Amino acid sequence: xxxxxxxxxxxxxxxxxxxxxxxxxxxxxxxxxxxxxxxxxxxxxxxxxxxxxxxxxxxxxxxxxxxxxxxxxxxxxxxxxxxxxxxxxxxxxxxxxxxxxxxxxxxxxxxxxxxxxxxxxxxxxxxxxxxxxxxxxxxxxxxxxxxxxxxxxxxxxxxxxxxxxxxxxxxxxxxxxxxxxxxxxxxxxxxxxxxxxxxxxxxxxxxxxxxxxxxxxxxxxxxxxxxxxxxxxxxxxxxxxxxxxxxxxxxxx
Numbered sequence: 273x274x275x276x277x278x279x280x281x282x283x284x285x286x287x288x289x290x291x292x293x294x295x296x297x298x299x300x301x302x303x304x305x306x307x308x309x310x311x312x313x314x315x316x317x318x319x320x321x322x323x324x325x326x327x328x329x330x331x332x333x334x335x336x337x338x339x340x341x342x343x344x345x346x347x348x349x350x351x352x353x354x355x356x357x358x359x360x361x362x363x364x365x366x367x368x369x370x371x372x373x374x375x376x377x378x379x380x381x382x383x384x385x386x387x388x389x390x391x392x393x394x395x396x397x398x399x400x401x402x403x404x405x406x407x408x409x410x411x412x413x414x415x416x417x418x419x420x421x422x423x424x425x426x427x428x429x430x431x432x433x434x435x436x437x438x439x440x441x442x443x444x445x446x447x448x449x450x451x452x453x454x455x456x457x458x459x460x461x462x463x464x465x466x467x468x469x470x471x472x473x474x475x476x477x478x479x480x481x482x483x484x485x486x487x488x489x490x491x492x493x494x495x496x497x498x499x500x501x502x503x504x505x506x507x508x509x510x511x512x513x514x515x516x517x518x519x520x521x522x523x524x525x
Contacts, residue, residue: 321441322434328414329446335407336449339400340456371459375467379474386475393471393483397464397490404457408497408504411450415504418443451505457494464490468522484522 325333378389421439425431464487472480 321438321445323438323442326417328410328417329442332407332410332414332446332449335403335410336453339403339407339453339460371463372466374463375470378467379470386471386477387479389471389475390477390479390483393464393467394479394486397486400457400460401490401493404493404497407453408500411446411453412500412504414446415450415506418446447504447506450501451507454498454501454505457497457501461491461494465522472522480522487522 378392381389383389422443425436425439428435468480468483468487471477471483
């Protein structure tokens with residue numbers, strides 16, 4: 273058991289590298305290709321269908337990981353959970369992370385100036401915002417193909433139970449990936465807002481106005497893609513009560 277846990281932690285700490293963009297925005301080949309079975313690192317959902325993953329389904333999983341994992345670049349347990357949700361060692365519900373942790377990381381990481389914390393917050397929000405559109409495009413393309421797959425089952429002859437189970441299993445997997453990202457975007461939005469609230473009272477700076485503008489941009493992106501992600505995930509997303517409160521201005525002019 274301990275050796276398995278150690279293996280999980282070792283792979284989880286390295287897995288984020290697979291989510292970086294390659295040429296023309298394509299995900300880079302993973303370091304783990306050819307070293308470990310894909311079910312140990314290809315996230316966030318594997319194991320419900322024996323059918324091979326299509327190119328789009330692989331891209332969906334590659335693009336989803338960087339949006340699902342907690343944004344704190346330190347070795348907290350939630351990063352390991354996010355890394356090994358891909359191997360189904362933990363259920364998706366366990367990946368709800370404490371949205372106050374990101375603020376604590378910004379405040380307690382040694383820095384020469386508070387400007388670095390404000391800059392990091394802007395960079396993280398803008399970086400996440402750039403990732404959302406390509407993910408939604410891929411997720412909805414996969415959902416459209418899954419709808420065609422489901423309709424085709426009525427016209428395929430000599431279907432056996434295993435084929436039907438594998439087809440619906442893959443559809444369920446793909447929808448879960450999309451729903452998981454949809455959920456994670458709202459937690460990231462809450463995390464960034466909480467961080468700005470703490471920065472303005474702990475280390476006030478004129479840059480707070482610029483950070484709030486970046487937060488408004490990211491919030492607009494998340495709100496804009498809500499309907500598409502709900503449709504392509506095949507289910508509405510119920511926002512947790514603590515994240516559903518109306519957002520008031522943070523920085524006083």
